[in-house]
Amino acid sequence: xxxxxxxNLKQWESYIIGILRPSYIHAFLVDFLxxxxxxxxxxxxxxxxxxxxxxxxxSLIKLEEAGWYRAFLDQLGAVGYTGLxxxxxxxxxxxxxxxxxxxxxxxxxxxxxxxNIKPNEVLxxxxxxxxxxxxxxxxxxxxxxxxxxxxxxxxxxxxxDQSQFFKEFQIAMDTYNYxxxxxxxxxxxxxxxxxxxxxxxxxxxxEEPEDMDTSSAPIIHTPNSQQISNDFxxxxxxxxxxxxxxxxxxxxxxxxxxxxxxxxTIVALHIVERHLMDSADQNKRKVGFMATTVxxxxxxxxxxxxxxxxxxxxxxxxxxxxxxxxxVEMFVEMNDIIILTPQILLxxxxxxxxxxLSIFTLLIFDECHNTTKNHPYNVLMRxxxxxxxxxxxxxxxxxxxxxxxxxxxxxxxxxDAMSYILQICANLDAENISTVNRNGEELKxxxxxxxxxxxxxxxxxxxxxxxxxxxxxxxxxxxxxxxYNIDGLSNIKNQNRGSQKYEQWIIxxxxxxxxxxxxxMEKERKTCRALFTYTEHLxxxxxxxxxxxxxxxxxxxxxxxxxxxxxxxxxYDETEQILTALFEAKEEQILRIEADPTNENPKxxxxxxxxxxxxxxxxxxxxxMFVKTRALADALKNWLKESEMLSFLQPALLLGRAKSTxxxxxxxxxxxxxxxxxxxxxxxxxxxxADEGIDIAKCNLVLLYEYVGNVIKMxxxxxxxxxxxxxxxxxxxxxxxxxxxxxxSAQEAMMYRxxxxxxxxxxxxxxxxxxxxxxEDKMMEIKNNENTDKAAExxxxxCAKCKMYACLSDDIRKIEHxxxxxxxxxxxxxxxTRPHRNPxxxxxxxxxxxxxxxxxxxDWGITAxxxxxxxxxxxxxxxxxxxxVRSGSPQIVKKWKDVPFSIKTFxxxxxxxxxx
Numbered sequence: 001x002x003x004x005x006x007x008n009l010k011q012w013e014s015y016i017i018g019i020l021r022p023s024y025i026h027a028f029l030v031d032f033l034x035x036x037x038x039x040x041x042x043x044x045x046x047x048x049x050x051x052x053x054x055x056x057x058x059s060l061i062k063l064e065e066a067g068w069y070r071a072f073l074d075q076l077g078a079v080g081y082t083g084l085x086x087x088x089x090x091x092x093x094x095x096x097x098x099x100x101x102x103x104x105x106x107x108x109x110x111x112x113x114x115x116n117i118k119p120n121e122v123l124x125x126x127x128x129x130x131x132x133x134x135x136x137x138x139x140x141x142x143x144x145x146x147x148x149x150x151x152x153x154x155x156x157x158x159x160x161d162q163s164q165f166f167k168e169f170q171i172a173m174d175t176y177n178y179x180x181x182x183x184x185x186x187x188x189x190x191x192x193x194x195x196x197x198x199x200x201x202x203x204x205x206x207e208e209p210e211d212m213d214t215s216s217a218p219i220i221h222t223p224n225s226q227q228i229s230n231d232f233x234x235x236x237x238x239x240x241x242x243x244x245x246x247x248x249x250x251x252x253x254x255x256x257x258x259x260x261x262x263x264x265t266i267v268a269l270h271i272v273e274r275h276l277m278d279s280a281d282q283n284k285r286k287v288g289f290m291a292t293t294v295x296x297x298x299x300x301x302x303x304x305x306x307x308x309x310x311x312x313x314x315x316x317x318x319x320x321x322x323x324x325x326x327x328v329e330m331f332v333e334m335n336d337i338i339i340l341t342p343q344i345l346l347x348x349x350x351x352x353x354x355x356x357l358s359i360f361t362l363l364i365f366d367e368c369h370n371t372t373k374n375h376p377y378n379v380l381m382r383x384x385x386x387x388x389x390x391x392x393x394x395x396x397x398x399x400x401x402x403x404x405x406x407x408x409x410x411x412x413x414x415x416d417a418m419s420y421i422l423q424i425c426a427n428l429d430a431e432n433i434s435t436v437n438r439n440g441e442e443l444k445x446x447x448x449x450x451x452x453x454x455x456x457x458x459x460x461x462x463x464x465x466x467x468x469x470x471x472x473x474x475x476x477x478x479x480x481x482x483x484y485n486i487d488g489l490s491n492i493k494n495q496n497r498g499s500q501k502y503e504q505w506i507i508x509x510x511x512x513x514x515x516x517x518x519x520x521m522e523k524e525r526k527t528c529r530a531l532f533t534y535t536e537h538l539x540x541x542x543x544x545x546x547x548x549x550x551x552x553x554x555x556x557x558x559x560x561x562x563x564x565x566x567x568x569x570x571x572y573d574e575t576e577q578i579l580t581a582l583f584e585a586k587e588e589q590i591l592r593i594e595a596d597p598t599n600e601n602p603k604x605x606x607x608x609x610x611x612x613x614x615x616x617x618x619x620x621x622x623x624x625m626f627v628k629t630r631a632l633a634d635a636l637k638n639w640l641k642e643s644e645m646l647s648f649l650q651p652a653l654l655l656g657r658a659k660s661t662x663x664x665x666x667x668x669x670x671x672x673x674x675x676x677x678x679x680x681x682x683x684x685x686x687x688x689x690a691d692e693g694i695d696i697a698k699c700n701l702v703l704l705y706e707y708v709g710n711v712i713k714m715x716x717x718x719x720x721x722x723x724x725x726x727x728x729x730x731x732x733x734x735x736x737x738x739x740x741x742x743x744x745s746a747q748e749a750m751m752y753r754x755x756x757x758x759x760x761x762x763x764x765x766x767x768x769x770x771x772x773x774x775x776e777d778k779m780m781e782i783k784n785n786e787n788t789d790k791a792a793e794x795x796x797x798x799c800a801k802c803k804m805y806a807c808l809s810d811d812i813r814k815i816e817h818x819x820x821x822x823x824x825x826x827x828x829x830x831x832x833t834r835p836h837r838n839p840x841x842x843x844x845x846x847x848x849x850x851x852x853x854x855x856x857x858x859d860w861g862i863t864a865x866x867x868x869x870x871x872x873x874x875x876x877x878x879x880x881x882x883x884x885v886r887s888g889s890p891q892i893v894k895k896w897k898d899v900p901f902s903i904k905t906f907x908x909x910x911x912x913x914x915x916x
Contacts, residue, residue, distance in 0.1 A: 368401025
């Protein structure tokens with residue numbers, strides 16, 4: 001090792017000490033250090049990894065034995081420290097330096113992370129972890145609890161040298177719906193394109209507290225794992241089903257709107273079969289069928305495979321983050337029917353695995369009422385409408401949407417409802433809405449509508465548990481205010497403790513705390529960490545009050561005990577000890593309240609009364625009970641099991657995959673199978689996973705336990721009661737819930753009236769109105785994208801690291817709504833390029849090299865080829881500070897969609913002229 005190499009190593013000391021765990025390179029220690037030194041280093045690691053790494057580095061820098069440096073590098077690579085190894089070999093630590101801000105953020109919000117996640121649940125998504133780290137996290141979680149395991153996970157991430165660690169952590173939090181954490185994680189970078197495409201185009205929005213995971217790992221599918229009804233095998237359509245399919249069979253873009261249980265999937269199978277069989281050999285057709293959730297995807301895949309297995313048509317399902325070596329293009333080309341989720345199709349279009357929507361001749365959108373705003377369905381349809389905007393107009397696939405309720409938005413009149421429905425039709429480019437008109441009597445014979453009831457439940461006249469918990473919450477709030485004025489961190493005032501509004505207050509305070517700045521950095525760090533700890537305890541108390549309101553005090557106490565046991569199993573710092581003592585000081589009093597038989601929840605008394613009556617009248621009753629949260633579902637299931645009068649119902653949970661390792665897809669299927677059997681579960685306690693799409697056996701009682709949404713949700717949940725003489729009962733103690741349900745009923749009638757009025761317009765008038773809306777939407781999009789008065793809003797872009805001038809905002813153009821290029825020909829004098837480690841093709845963009853500031857080497861983005869242009873500079877938004885040209889005021893923006901100026905679309909002619 002040369003003197004220069006040794007001096008470089010000293011310059012890298014902080015990186016090596018901050019990343020390396022000496023015990024992981026045990027073989028190198030034994031080969032090159034004295035045994036007594038090895039034992040000292042390993043002993044120190046049990047107390048402090050950083051201290052151990054410092055002692056190791058002191059010995060490392062003194063080594064003289066030949067070959068030790070190469071052996072050290074080889075050992076780093078062997079155990080998985082590939083980021084550190086690459087930095088040392090290329091003398092470039094810029095990638096590792098970029099991780100610092102992510103690690104600082106994780107440290108700041110760590111109380112929220114360790115209080116909410118189950119580490120063993122997310123480890124499979126964290127490919128950035130070393131195998132040994134993975135094993136150690138699992139062992140700590142199993143022996144000391146989730147909090148300790150989460151702290152171990154955070155410790156590993158703080159020492160990570162992998163550039164993708166933060167993105168993987170974000171994806172894991174989003175996949176398992178850890179919303180409290182996801183809300184605090186920024187999504188600044190888009191690792192797919194290296195140039196910050198906006199996340200709006202791929203975000204799926206939902207109003208549900210718990211949602212299904214739509215991006216699980218790749219799944220191998222078999223056709224025989226679902227019981228298929230004879231209707232699917234024979235495909236003998238009823239007259240009303242034939243009526244529903246007519247427009248689509250004729251080739252029209254159609255929305256099929258029919259009640260839950262009417263057999264819309266049978267109709268879809270018939271449409272697909274006719275579409276494929278009616279094509280000439282020289283004009284091969286291809287169908288894409290999309291389902292919004294993984295369980296529905298699996299269900300529909302099995303139905304399609306079962307139906308087409310004896311034909312020449314091949315069915316293939318794609319679900320989840322498909323591995324890079326999966327030959328997607330080949331599978332799509334080889335099969336006739338592709339079943340997939342809309343987000344996966346968007347991903348494939350973005351990375352170029354699927355070249356264009358024009359490869360399909362028919363696209364079917366299951367639950368198509370979701371085609372609004374930035375739902376993946378609507379993003380796909382925007383791409384669909386762009387097919388005729390390219391150099392050569394592409395063929396359009398036929399569009400068919402399926403829904404039980406198209407919805408009315410917030411319409412207050414039939415006219416407004418017609419406008420909302422027309423907007424959905426414009427989004428889907430639908431030429432008509434197909435409903436059952438001629439064969440309504442037959443539909444009524446086969447599809448039953450549940451009788452709707454509302455039961456107003458009483459509330460506890462006294463609520464001593466909630467009183468005590470709210471007193472503790474006031475104390476915790478005062479403790480937080482003693483170190484910082486948290487009232488100034490939120491615009492939400494007079495929040496009610498024990499409510500969803502209070503949860504929103506916590507979210508807003510934590511978001512503001514995330515970007516809090518103080519003159520003293522160390523004080524800032526300690527203040528933010530403490531505030532996150534306080535607000536996490538407030539969040540758990542808020543949850544407990546809500547559980548107590550809807551279930552038993554016993555369930556709320558169990559929830560809090562579980563939280564504090566996990567806290568004690570973790571780091572358990574001084575602040576957490578003080579907060580735990582607040583709860584423990586009241587625990588004896590709380591236990592007396594829990595044991596008091598007069599403290600029973602009147603809502604549960606009402607549920608017991610309903611269930612007792614229904615099962616006395618019909619012992620074969622099958623019930624689905626909808627609740628808003630998983631915690632409440634757990635509590636109600638336990639109450640049913642422990643009730644002497646109701647335990648015979650054999651209650652089971654039907655949940656999404658969020659926050660629970662127990663409700664996997666196979667376990668969901670097992671529950672549904674048992675529910676179908678006469679001797680199986682008689683009641684399912686379900687969250688929103690069950691209200692849309694999943695094929696659930698006929699039940700004759702649906703209970704909506706404080707479960708009210710919009711008109712679409714009302715129709716979907718009521719439609720679960722498919723048996724004759726079924727009931728759908730809303731149980732609530734809240735007057736506003738009753739009012740909301742009455743509004744939903746009125747909007748349902750308004751929706752059917754609006755659909756009928758639209759059908760009576762006539763085809764030509766309907767299409768004209770649809771086209772007008774599309775033209776207006778396009779004009780609005782152009783208006784939003786182009787700013788005709790740019791001179792007054794010009795900004796200088798300065799390097800975020802060294803503040804060197806880079807370019808003007810007027811010189812930025814966007815390509816494909818995602819990539820941002822600089823057309824100023826002098827820009828190349830202010831940057832330098834380096835080889836890109838992964839120069840892949842991203843849609844029509846071919847990565848070339850990395851782009852760095854010429855003065856400080858800060859990462860600015862990439863260069864890329866965009867046919868026919870070579871080496872375009874594609875920049876990242878968060879690499880710059882934006883200075884207003886006139887006022888000089890600086891602004892930091894993380895996403896291109898949030899910049900304070902509009903950006904023109906890339907124009908070939910303009911760019912050619914600029915570079916001449």
